[in-house]
Amino acid sequence: MNSPHPNSSVPVLTIDGPSGSGKGTISRLVAARQGWHYLDSGALYRAVGVAAGWADLDLADPAALVRCTFDTRIDFQEDPVSRELRILVNDMDATDELRTETAGAAASAIAAIPEVRAALKDRQRAFRQAPGLVADGRDMGTVIFPDAPYKVFLTASADERAERRYKQLKDKGVSVNLDGLLREILARDARDANRAVAPLRPAEDAVRIDTTGLGIETVVERVLALLPSR
Numbered sequence: 001m002n003s004p005h006p007n008s009s010v011p012v013l014t015i016d017g018p019s020g021s022g023k024g025t026i027s028r029l030v031a032a033r034q035g036w037h038y039l040d041s042g043a044l045y046r047a048v049g050v051a052a053g054w055a056d057l058d059l060a061d062p063a064a065l066v067r068c069t070f071d072t073r074i075d076f077q078e079d080p081v082s083r084e085l086r087i088l089v090n091d092m093d094a095t096d097e098l099r100t101e102t103a104g105a106a107a108s109a110i111a112a113i114p115e116v117r118a119a120l121k122d123r124q125r126a127f128r129q130a131p132g133l134v135a136d137g138r139d140m141g142t143v144i145f146p147d148a149p150y151k152v153f154l155t156a157s158a159d160e161r162a163e164r165r166y167k168q169l170k171d172k173g174v175s176v177n178l179d180g181l182l183r184e185i186l187a188r189d190a191r192d193a194n195r196a197v198a199p200l201r202p203a204e205d206a207v208r209i210d211t212t213g214l215g216i217e218t219v220v221e222r223v224l225a226l227l228p229s230r
């Protein structure tokens with residue numbers, strides 16, 4: 001019998017939430033401890049945004065962006081020693097460029113185009129491989145893996161998210177302004193939550209965790225407690 005999604009018997013944990021809520025950090029740690037695969041769906045949107053920038057495409061030209069989505073090769077490679085994830089866009093290592101706020105804003109803009117989202121659906125679902133998957137994004141629990149048995153929605157106050165991002169960038173030696181970061185985070189939240197297709201929102205069956213004031217290890221433990229023990 002045909003199933004609506006490939007590998008639908010493989011367990012998936014979806015972790016959705018706004019920018020800076022800790023999705024990437026928590027997802028990577030939970031996936032490593034559980035021995036599951038990891039999908040950073042935001043990296044796909046960021047990669048298309050970066051490829052569009054390299055090609056000098058207009059972010060207001062949906063047809064060009066849809067073509068760019070189909071044409072862009074995106075490969076995730078794990079360094080076998082450091083276990084760091086490198087992301088290749090059209091065979092070029094774009095890991096650092098993808099993490100910039102400019103790439104995040106471009107990703108958020110193109111993510112509002114329904115055909116771009118549709119073009120990335122199968123690529124995301126292909127990550128569902130045994131023994132399991134942790135998928136991080138905005139619509140993992142609502143659209144991409146609605147049948148996932150485990151769903152989490154992470155939040156934190158906007159002030160705390162801006163402070164986390166400030167510290168993250170300062171640690172990397174990037175000079176930033178806290179008020180500017182807060183404005184960027186609020187603008188991205190508004191665009192991601194108010195778009196017509198697959199807006200950022202918790203799935204009805206998601207467990208909500210407000211991480212304001214919680215350390216990373218506490219959040220990881222709360223999420224792991226939802227999963228079957230290894």
Ligand SMILES: Nc1ncnc2c1ncn2[C@@H]1O[C@H](COP(=O)(O)OP(=O)(O)OP(=O)(O)O)[C@@H](O)[C@H]1O
Nearest residue numbers: 018019020021022023024025164168211214215216
């Ligand atoms: N519970 C937490 N307590 C303190 N710092 C945290 C917590 N969770 C994540 N962080 C830190 O906040 C920063 C942002 O986290 P992360 O990149 O995981 O967020 P995100 O939700 O994936 O953001 P984005 O959607 O923009 O990619 C990182 O420096 C991370 O170490």
Ligand SMILES: Nc1ccn([C@H]2C[C@H](O)[C@@H](COP(=O)(O)O)O2)c(=O)n1
Nearest residue numbers: 041042043045107108111137138139
């Ligand atoms: N499932 C997803 C993942 C990401 N996006 C868009 C919206 C975000 O602002 C942007 C960057 O994502 P991040 O790397 O910060 O998680 O990409 C989306 O619409 N749906």
